[in-house]
Amino acid sequence: MPPHAGPVGPVPPGCDPDAYDRRRRRVLWRIPTGLYLVGSRAGARRNLMTGNWVVQLSTEPKLVGVGIEVGVHTYGLVRDGGVFAVSFLSRSDRSVVRRFVKPAVDDPAGRTLNEVPYHDAPVTGAPVVDQAVGYLDCRVTREVELGSHCLFVGEVVDAGGAIGEEDGEGVELLRMEDTRMSYGG
Ligand SMILES: Cc1cc2nc3c(=O)[nH]c(=O)nc-3n(C[C@H](O)[C@H](O)[C@H](O)COP(=O)(O)O)c2cc1C
Secondary structure, eight states: TTTOOOOOOOOOOOOOOOHHHHHHHHHHHHHHHHHHEEEEEETTTEEEEEEEEEEEEEEETTTTEEEEEETTHHHHHHHHHEEEEEEEEEEGGGGGGGGGGSOOOOEEETTTTTTEEEEEEEOOOOOTTTTTTEOOOEEEEEEEEOOSSEEEEEEEEESSSGGGTGGGGGGOOOOOGGOOOOOOO
């Protein structure tokens, strides 16, 4: 979009574009979501990214979609590597998401990204934080370029963690509303 092009349309007839843009954004921000770390890997390159656009898309096959901004580090790694892993976080662990809003520094020998301990998901090798209470390990089956963001659709090739156990129901997961952050809109 060229600079100063004004709000993204369409704008309903009779609405002030800027007022409508603010109203639309406030509503979009309120779509309830969880808050996750999206792990990506292409060869020796790994990254973790804070993300909330994560959703199940099909039960047969088991498909999960993640919306990733075109051009960010994670976008390149998921395209090149064809895999991603979603780390689910405990509600008490919200501080960690602030550490993954720009490309992370990997210490493969120490097994840390931005000094946060991780391990490679057993099937795809994408990074999962050790403190995750659950994970979904996915292999990309489709990429849909949507504009600012790309929908990567992944087939779940492995899943686990505390929330996958029969007594895991009591584990409270981190959600967007637990933070003061917003994304998208
Ligand atoms: C609360 C929050 C949620 C976010 N959700 C997403 C998301 O779902 N998709 C996305 O592409 N970026 C999202 N971001 C932005 C990325 O974390 C940020 O752009 C990051 O720089 C991109 O990561 P990378 O460059 O390390 O790949 C979110 C940021 C925050 C603070």
